[in-house]
Amino acid sequence: MGKIVDIVIPDLGPDKDVDLIDIMVSVGDRVEEEDGLITLETEKASMDVPTTQAGIIKEILVKVGDKVNSGDLIAKVEVEDDNSVAATAPKEQPKQEAPKAASTSASKPIPTVVDASGAGEVKGQVLVIGAGPGGYSAAFRCADLGLQTVLVERHDTLGGVCLNVGCIPSKALLHVAKVIEEAEHISHAGIKFSKPEIDLKGVADYKSGVVKRLTDGLSGMARMRNITVIQGTASFIDEHSVIVNHTKEDKKTVVKFDNCIIAAGSQSSKMPFIPHEDPRIWDSTNALEVKEVPKKMLIMGGGIIGLEMGTVYQKLGSEVDVVIRGPQVMTGTDKDIVKVYTKANEKRFNFMFKTQTQAIIPKEEGIYVEFKGDNAPEPKTYDVVLVAMGRSPNGLKIGLENTNVEVDDKGFISVDNQMRTKVPHIFAIGDIVGGPMLAHKAVHEGHVAAEVIAGHKAYFEPKQIPGIAYTFPEIATAGLSEIEAKEAGINYEVASFPWSASGRAIASDVSGAGLTKLIFDKDTDQLIGGAIVGDNAGELLGEISLALEMDCDAEDIALTIHAHPTLHESVGMAAEIFHGSITDMPNAKAVKK
Incomplete structure (x- = not known):
């Protein structure tokens, strides 16, 4: 008779009382190592929990509907004596040769045993720089294809700009604004509400809660895939290694890789004539903090980011002016579409078309702004100026001069339709390669890069990008x-x-x-x-x-x-x-x- 080994729930990170929604085995079943035992459902995703031992299921100690936590006992498995190892003990990994760039097959993933946050050197078959939607998708896809993956992210949590200070928090605030808007406009249908009482801390807490729910889920999925995550900023040493400066500690980690996917994203553009050091000059990140509602706000730029944040602050109580160099908002969008939007927002915003700022001067009473152009008004003083004039790629900030990767003077990296740079084993995706700076584009590019590295025939050739x-x-x-x-x-x-x-x-x-x-x-x-x-x-x-x-x-x-x-x-x-x-x-x- 073999030995009985306990199988337990792996580390679920911050997730507690996770729902058990399926049991995939029965008592008496023979299972192989890594076969699925149960399925758990967190707030972010469903995940299968595998057995760490091959053998016969002797006892199942959970049932569908249970709430489980890290370390809880799932089942008992009878294993042969020479196969018997404590289920929770780390297993010695077989030596294996790292695949060459774009190899035709992927090897089995090696569970991470290195504490990357304190290590001097980390090695991976694939390094992904940046954990925004494109980066974490690329890393997760690499891991799912059997590649040992290292993921470097400068933010405290995974998700990059989009999840931490972009797409997601802005949509949470827009939801709040939408509720206010609908409450204001339903009176004609016989439903009347009093003026809303706005608790800014409550609004900020709601926004932060939305972000935390999603970032916690990503962290859990990274652990389930045995991905090594390092918090810090990466800079290339050469074409097979980077140095990571840790964000919160005075430490450096060298990461050596066989293949690399650059997903380093972009940042808000800075205009040289604008005094960005003044705390009353905001970018989108400042606006998302919702620490105050300025009485008078100027938005520089008629693009999507500025108009979205302007909508939020107008509903919270700000008077909002929008200065636009051209004849319409959202340059490049057809006039008949923009016309519907502009008419619907004539009372929300004071649009100043064909107008530019001529001077922006911080004063004690506010930010003094002078204008020029066809419809330029007299100078005005604002409590806050939100600069929303586009984003710049980070291609010139990650040490690519130490490689043969081709980068233009704006920071965009040149890639082919497999997301490969001029260096065959280095790939790039997302904002940093140009085209629409959109999360969903980056996700699909990340999938392509990961699949090419694993030896698949994959190409990024979309017929449309919404x-x-x-x-x-x-x-x-x-x-x-x-x-x-x-x-x-x-x-x-x-x-x-x-x-x-x-x-x-x-x-x-x-x-x-x-x-x-x-x-x-x-x-x-x-x-x-x-x-x-x-x-x-x-x-x-x-x-x-x-x-x-x-x-x-x-x-x-x-x-x-x-x-x-x-x-x-x-x-x-x-x-x-x-x-x-x-x-x-x-x-x-x-x-x-």
């Missing part, structure tokens, strides 16, 4: 804009469905600020682009994105039955307009009698 402004109303786009179609010389036709003809939009009181627009190639009837402006536009964009990827034509979309009444059916109706089968509004293509 973009969303989470403003009120939202603007969502995919594929070509009308501007781009015209510049490309395409014989195109636009089909737009106004939400004023949508039953759901009218019932939901969002019909006044909504439009669904599809762009078709007139020669082939194929969809080449689309845009939606309106409530929850981002949630409606998925069909357009999929239709573009699948090369759908107008008939494919128009003949797809869409649920009624929904805002989503506006996509189908826009296709019907082009197809000539629309019945919910006058049909310009109807047969004339």
Whole structure:
């Protein structure tokens, strides 16, 4: 008879009382090492817990519905004497040769046994620099493909700018702003609320709680994948090693790698004429702290970040001016889409189009700003100036001069369609390689880089990259804009469905600020682009994105039955307009009698 070994829940990090949702084995089953035993569900994800021993299941000590924690006993396994090892004891790892760059097969992952935070040297088959959405996705994919992975992140928690001081906290604050907005506008329907009492600490705590829930989940998933995580900033020593300066400690760690994925992201652009050292000059990170609500705020730039944060602060009580160099907000977005947004926000913001700041002078009473341009107002004094004039890549800040990786003077890294740089075993993804600076683009690029390193034939060749402004109303786009179609010389036709003809939009009181627009190639009837402006536009964009990827034509979309009444059916109706089968509004293509 063999020995009985206890199998326990591995380290779950900060997660407590995790739900056990499935048991994959029964008493008497034979299991091999790494076979799944149970499935747990945390707030972030579901995860399988494997057995650390091969043998026969003799006893199962948990049941579906239990709340479990790190170290809890799961089962007892009978193992052969020569296979018997305490389940919780670290196992000696077999020596294995690290795969060459872009090898045709991936080796089994080596569980991390090095405390990277205090070690002088760490080795990995893959090093990922930056743990934003692209970076952590690349690292997780590498680990899942059997590669020993090291992940370096400068923030206290995984998630990068997006999760810590970008996409996620801003959406939490926009949710708060949306609730205020809806409460203010429901009085005409017989529901009246008093003016909201705003507790800024409560708002900030809510935002921080959202971030913590997600970052804790990422940390747990990194542990489950045996990824070595080092907190600090990395700089290349040569083409096979970096030095990491630890963020919180006076320590340095050398990381040696066979392959590297650079996902070092970007940062808010700094303008030389702006006194950024003054605490009343904010960037988006400062704005997300919600420590105060300035009475008067100036937003420099008519892009997405500034308009989103301006929306938040306007709902919290600020008077907001927006200075815009050009004739419209969101440069590059089609005029008919922007027109709907601008009209809906005429009372929210004081837009100053074709205007620039000429001088920004900190004074005791506030930030004194002088303007120039076609519509320049008299000088004004603001409590806060939010600088939202784009982002700059970090390619010039990570020691790439010590490698042959090609970087331009702005900091963008040159890559091919496999995300490979000029150095074959070094890859780059995300903001740092150019194109739209969007988390979801970086995620897909990260998957490609990881799969190429593991020997798979993977390429980043998307037919569309969706973009969303989470403003009120939202603007969502995919594929070509009308501007781009015209510049490309395409014989195109636009089909737009106004939400004023949508039953759901009218019932939901969002019909006044909504439009669904599809762009078709007139020669082939194929969809080449689309845009939606309106409530929850981002949630409606998925069909357009999929239709573009699948090369759908107008008939494919128009003949797809869409649920009624929904805002989503506006996509189908826009296709019907082009197809000539629309019945919910006058049909310009109807047969004339």
